Amino acid sequence: MTSQSLERAPLAGRSREELAQFLAGEKAAYDELVAAGLVLDLTRGKPASAQLDLSDRLLSLPTTAVDRDGVDTRNYGGLEGIKELREMFAELLWIEPEQVVAGGNSSLVMMREVLVDLWLHGGVDSERPWSQEESVKFICPVPGYDRHFTLTDWFGIEMVTVPTDENGPDPDAVAELAGHDPSIKGIWIVPTYANPSGSIVTQEVAERLASMSTAAPDFKILWDNAYAFHHLTEEEAKSADILSLASAAGHPHRPVMFASTSKITYAGAGVAFLGGSVETVKWYTGHLGKGAIGPDKLNQLRHVQFFGSADGVRDHMRRHAEIIRPKFDSVLSVLEEQLGGLGIASWTEPTGGYFISLDVQDGTAARVIELAKGAGVALTQAGSSFPYGRDPHDRNIRLAPTFPEPAEVEKATRVVATCARLAAAEQLVG
Secondary structure, three states: OOHHHHHOOOHHHOOHHHHHHHHHHHHHHHHHHHHHOOOEEOOOOOOOHHHHHOOHHHHHOOOOOEOOOOOEOOOOOOOOOOHHHHHHHHHHHOOOHHHEEEOOOOHHHHHHHHHHHHHHHOOOOOOOOHHHOOOOEEEEEEOOOHHHHHHHHHHOOEEEEEEEEOOEEOHHHHHHHHHHOOOEEEEEEOOEOOOOOOOEOOHHHHHHHHHOOOOOOOOEEEEEOOOOOOEOOOOOOOOOOHHHHHHHOOOOOOEEEEEEOOOOOOOOOOOEEEEOOHHHHHHHHHHHOOOOOOOOHHHHHHHHHHHOOHHHHHHHHHHHHHHHHHHHHHHHHHHHHHHOOOOOEEEOOOOEOOOEEEEEOOOOHHHHHHHHHHOOEEOOOOOOOOHHHOOOOOOEEEEOOOOOOHHHHHHHHHHHHHHHHHHHHHHHHO
């Protein structure tokens, strides 16, 4: 075997002597990285400053305080949000304006409010408040979104996992759990460009989830469209129309949809959206009204004037893609160059969203993250894409390439690849 072919040969098939040589080389490469004194961060999926700059015209808006319907947005009222913005994002989310609430800047806050209302009062289709149930559990597709798991755990809701692939969560596993256990009250789903894999729930899987029989009559699909508009290619994936599918199946109140402009305009000063049946919207605003008089309608009007139309949002997102696509390309290129053929890692190649999901050799993810930290690269904690922070295989690492500069993304990925090679070699040599 030539040195070039050996370099790409699977580690598991190498002789003990070859593995020892490989390990020595990786240790030397790692020591060089440590000596370089790098300070790099691939932890959170935040927009880069260049992305935030795209929205700076917001700082000079709105040019008037009165919306299209003559409402003075400086005043109280309008819990459901201004009509113009609801119409704009209803088109983008493929639902009707009366099914949308435009709120504050955080969809995560809306998710918490929905869970609180379900807990204290039950939903439109509930027999009783969830707090009066003997037990409440939620299905969590894995790997998945750590914010969902943190929120669920905060409530004390037990989390049960199902596997997910490029088509979404395993519908047979979901149906088996939800169909037999009345304590299972819902499921978290990021349908388009999932966190962290970038997978897209197919129409077939969505239809199965919308129509399946559940032991709990008020089973909820919390459909978090956090990345629905964040395309990386010219071919823009369309989220399944979960509200129509559920309504056609006789379960109109099952889905509650969420979205926001947090990664579209300003992360701390955007607008969040809730979608559902008309009855769900009335249920949500009815409870919201007990502690709120109205959202920041000036900020909503600012966004209306900034975008102009749904097509304005689409054009804006193309400019985002121009900034972040090269970063994703860089990560994927380095992973293939450094890890391809070794049989110790696999990774997703998303067409949208904010993350790349890297699976390293089983039993080494925590070690890879430890080594990366020693070399100056911060990664999300091992197990963060699983409930309770427990990855049963200790292999998944979420990479977030959007925030750093392109050169930093490449450097950080090379560090991660070196650490993955070193950790795998350490394990194999023993």
